Amino acid sequence: MNxxxxxxxxxxGGALGTPTRRALATALLVVAAVCVAHGGALxxxxxxxxxxxxxxxxxxxxxxxxxxxxxxxxxFSENAESAMYRPLLLAxxxxxxxxxxxxxxxxxxxNVLLHATNALLVLALALQxxxxxxxxxxxxxxxxxxxxxxxxxxxxxxxxxxxxALLLLGACLAYGRWHSRRAERWYALxxxxxxxxxxxxxxxxxxxxxxxxxxxxxxxxALVRARWRRYLLHGALVPVYVVASAAVVARAVLQPVRxxxxxxxxxxxxxxxxxxxxxxxxGLTVEHQFDVSRSPGELxxxxxxxxxxxxxxxxxxxxxxxxxxxxxxxxxxxxxxPSAVVPLIVLVNEHRLYLPGVGLSLAGGALLAAAVRRRxxxxxxxxxxxxxxxxxxxALLALERSQVWVDxxxxxxxxxxxxxxMVKPHLRLGxxxxxxxxxxxxxxEYRRALELRPRHVAARNNLGQxxxxxxxFDGAGDHFSRILEHHPxxxxxxxxxxxxxxxxxxxxxxxxxxGRVLAAAPNSDAQRHLGHIALRFEGDAExxxxxxxxxxxAGDETHHExxxxxxxxxxxxxxxxxxxxQAEEAYRRALSLDPSAGQAWHNLGxxxxxxxxxxxxxxxxxxxxxxxxxxxxxxxxxxxxxLIVP
Numbered sequence: 001m002n003x004x005x006x007x008x009x010x011x012x013g014g015a016l017g018t019p020t021r022r023a024l025a026t027a028l029l030v031v032a033a034v035c036v037a038h039g040g041a042l043x044x045x046x047x048x049x050x051x052x053x054x055x056x057x058x059x060x061x062x063x064x065x066x067x068x069x070x071x072x073x074x075x076f077s078e079n080a081e082s083a084m085y086r087p088l089l090l091a092x093x094x095x096x097x098x099x100x101x102x103x104x105x106x107x108x109x110x111n112v113l114l115h116a117t118n119a120l121l122v123l124a125l126a127l128q129x130x131x132x133x134x135x136x137x138x139x140x141x142x143x144x145x146x147x148x149x150x151x152x153x154x155x156x157x158x159x160x161x162x163x164x165a166l167l168l169l170g171a172c173l174a175y176g177r178w179h180s181r182r183a184e185r186w187y188a189l190x191x192x193x194x195x196x197x198x199x200x201x202x203x204x205x206x207x208x209x210x211x212x213x214x215x216x217x218x219x220x221x222a223l224v225r226a227r228w229r230r231y232l233l234h235g236a237l238v239p240v241y242v243v244a245s246a247a248v249v250a251r252a253v254l255q256p257v258r259x260x261x262x263x264x265x266x267x268x269x270x271x272x273x274x275x276x277x278x279x280x281x282x283g284l285t286v287e288h289q290f291d292v293s294r295s296p297g298e299l300x301x302x303x304x305x306x307x308x309x310x311x312x313x314x315x316x317x318x319x320x321x322x323x324x325x326x327x328x329x330x331x332x333x334x335x336x337x338p339s340a341v342v343p344l345i346v347l348v349n350e351h352r353l354y355l356p357g358v359g360l361s362l363a364g365g366a367l368l369a370a371a372v373r374r375r376x377x378x379x380x381x382x383x384x385x386x387x388x389x390x391x392x393x394x395a396l397l398a399l400e401r402s403q404v405w406v407d408x409x410x411x412x413x414x415x416x417x418x419x420x421x422m423v424k425p426h427l428r429l430g431x432x433x434x435x436x437x438x439x440x441x442x443x444x445e446y447r448r449a450l451e452l453r454p455r456h457v458a459a460r461n462n463l464g465q466x467x468x469x470x471x472x473f474d475g476a477g478d479h480f481s482r483i484l485e486h487h488p489x490x491x492x493x494x495x496x497x498x499x500x501x502x503x504x505x506x507x508x509x510x511x512x513x514x515g516r517v518l519a520a521a522p523n524s525d526a527q528r529h530l531g532h533i534a535l536r537f538e539g540d541a542e543x544x545x546x547x548x549x550x551x552x553x554a555g556d557e558t559h560h561e562x563x564x565x566x567x568x569x570x571x572x573x574x575x576x577x578x579x580x581x582q583a584e585e586a587y588r589r590a591l592s593l594d595p596s597a598g599q600a601w602h603n604l605g606x607x608x609x610x611x612x613x614x615x616x617x618x619x620x621x622x623x624x625x626x627x628x629x630x631x632x633x634x635x636x637x638x639x640x641x642x643l644i645v646p
Contacts, residue, residue: 019133020339026137027120034116034144037398041108041154045407049157052077053093054107057328060093061102069094070199073245085245088199089160107156114162119144121169122358126365127174129217134372139365139386143357145394147281147401154405155286160201161354166199168202168204171234175211187230194234198241203338208235210334217327223424258292258343265301266295270348274303274336275311278353278360281394284401285409286419287425290347290580307382331359341599364561370493408432416445423449427459431435434466441468457483461493468496473504475526491517495525502529507537527551528566531573541576571603583607598627602637609644618644 046055048621059065061076069075069087092110100106122143126136143149152158171193178186181576190211197204208231215223246289256265273290293301315326327578335356372384404414409432412520415425430445449459464479477500483493498513531547534540548570552563567590574583587604590597605620623638 001196003325014147015578022133023123026133026140030119030123030144031116032135033141034112034119035393036442037145037152037395038112038115038402040399040402041112041405042105044108044154045104045403046107047155047157047281047405047408047411048531050104050107050155052079052082053157055102056399057093060090060097063094063098068398070244086160086200088162088187088196089201092163094158097541104156105224107159108154111153111156111159111162112158114166115149116144118146118162118165118169121173122361124173124568125169125176125358126362128173128213128340129362130351131366131369135324135365135369137365138391140290140369141391142368142394143361145391145398146357146361147284147394147397148350148353148357149276150398150401150405151286152283154352154402155351158351158354162204164197164201164204165358167193167200168210169209171197171207172214174208174366176214179215182445191233191237195237198237202241202245203335205238205241205338206334207237208232210331213327213330213334217323249629257345259294260343262292262294263300263340263343265296266347268308269293269300269304270340271333271336272307273348274353274356275332275360278357281397281401283418284350285415286349287415287419287422288348289419291422293348297506304395322366322370325363328359328361328363328366331362332356333358333359334434346601355484382616404605408437421452423453423459427456428450430462430466434462439466456487457487457493461496464493464496466498468500468503470509471503473500477504478499489520491523495523495529498526498529502533507533522550522554524551524554524566526561527554528562528569530568535569535573535576541573545570545573545577561594564590564597564600567593568597570602571600571607575603575607580607580611596627598624598631598633598637602633605637605640609640614644 038267053076054060056078057076058078059068065075065089069090073083073085074080075090076082076086093107096107096110116548119140123136126139127133141489171190173223174186174190174193176185178190194204194207197207201416210226211234212224212231213535215227233238270290273288275286295301296305307425311329315329333356335358338354339352368390370388372387373621384539392451402409408428412425412429412432415422416429419425426445428448430442433439433442433445443463444468446459446463449456450463454460460479460483464476464483467473467476467479477497479496480493480500483490484497494513494517498517501507501513502510511530514533517523517526518530527550531544531551534547535544547565551566552570567586571583571586574580574586585605586605587607590600591604600626601620605617605624608614608617608620618641620639621641625634625641626638628634
């Protein structure tokens with residue numbers, strides 16, 4: 001067999017072995033393609049929502065918390081206001097943390113594994129629906145390699161899409177197995193997987209309709225009518241899920257972020273936009289330049305409506321649209337429906353296309369297979385080479401796109417360039433630049449965000465914090481005050497305003513601001529700073545100690561880092577009151593929480609010197625100096641060490 005015969009054979013799905021071996025070879029090629037295109041993600045870091053739901057979320061650090069995930073949506077994040085009812089997703093994070101630790105590589109590895117598995121499930125579903133290995137292989141390759149799916153694979157928090165897709169596709173495949181074998185255990189497995197998908201993400205509410213769509217593909221409306229009772233059990237899972245997640249669902253449905261009519265016109269545009277992104281995956285970004293539409297008369301809405309209508313007519317009447325293409329496009333529309341109906345803060349994003357993209361992959365695979373199977377030998381070879389080139393280009397684009405996700409700075413630099421009129425990229429880029437120490441560029445990005453939306457709280461707060469760190473207490477205070485003009489109950493802004501006033505020496509004004517925070521609710525940070533004011537400016541160690549005790553009594557509101565700071569401050573107050581043993585206990589408690597707390601080591605060393613324990617003091621100063629070798633604290637520790645050990 002020469003190279004031309006081999007190319008033709010591969011392009012047409014010709015026999016190079018038994019069907020089972022060819023299917024296995026196809027599956028291995030798909031997995032290899034995923035590893036090449038997405039394997040680099042194992043070296044990437046965490047990104048925006050990852051920090052509050054994974055990195056700083058204490059709930060996922062113990063497998064013992066898994067039962068609480070099923071009853072408490074606030075476990076989803078360190079921030080109670082970010083509650084989501086996704087217990088199985090959280091369970092996957094907890095298992096990930098237990099097996100691979102808290103580092104990003106282990107979490108990324110699981111995401112890539114899930115994406116590869118889903119590509120294989122698309123292959124299996126396409127084979128189950130009929131049409132041959134060529135069509136199924138192309139559908140799987142399109143799904144595995146489209147650059148649109150890079151976000152789902154490279155962004156850890158998109159695991160909700162990956163895991164929900166895996167479970168939903170599994171439910172569909174189990175149902176299809178029941179269809180061919182009539183073994184009730186497969187139907188029971190389908191129900192169980194559908195329930196698990198709902199416990200991962202709400203998009204799984206489409207399961208009953210998806211099963212009906214696949215039955216239509218297999219046997220038309222007659223089969224759907226004959227099976228309607230079978231869909232009821234899957235449908236019954238939906239109200240159970242709604243009851244279980246009532247608080248979260250009510251917040252999304254009863255407190256929409258935009259009017260319902262604006263949601264309709266905006267999402268009509270989004271359908272056309274998503275189709276364009278999938279067909280031509282260029283200009284991809286974590287934040288798209290996409291605006292709310294408030295009228296059906298807008299040109300973009302009219303154009304999108306015309307495009308959607310014409311596409312529907314072609315699918316309904318055109319000869320080019322076979323049943324597989326219709327099924328794929330219907331799947332795309334069905335799986336987009338939940339995000340189109342429920343108003344969400346983010347108008348469009350790429351990971352939302354992950355499950356709908358299964359349908360587009362099935363349709364695309366059918367169209368490409370039809371092109372390759374043309375009768376003429378030369379056009380068939382040309383078509384095969386074109387298809388091979390197209391999939392190779394997709395793989396290269398996916399590889400290139402994946403590299404943008406290497407870190408926050410790279411991701412948001414790209415987003416700010418591609419969506420310059422959107423606030424979030426400039427805000428996030430400012431945060432990334434600030435962490436990298438590029439303060440001037442960070443300030444410029446924050447100011448650009450405020451030009452776009454002058455009342456944006458996070459942009460103004462972060463700019464204020466940057467100025468606070470620079471020592472511009474007046475400029476910082478002005479920004480925090482402007483936030484409080486419109487949001488007087490904003491606690492972070494109030495705390496930051498107090499810090500700005502304290503920085504410029506107005507400790508009375510700072511004390512008043514901390515008092516306003518405490519008038520609304522207990523707050524450990526406010527109590528800690530009031531203790532500092534009492535100790536430093538009022539010389540009242542007893543009052544300071546009382547504030548520190550109240551800070552610790554804040555319970556779950558006291559973060560780990562804050563408790564370390566409070567314990568160190570308690571030690572200072574106890575030492576001033578002559579309660580030496582208790583002061584040492586406070587310092588050692590701080591060090592048990594954070595052995596790298598240099599200030600605690602330094603203070604402990606001073607306490608030990610005063611109590612005639614020079615050898616222990618020397619060890620404490622050595623630890624402080626090694627922890628902060630280039631800081632003023634480290635220098636003081638070395639000076640004290642020289643006095644003890646000449």
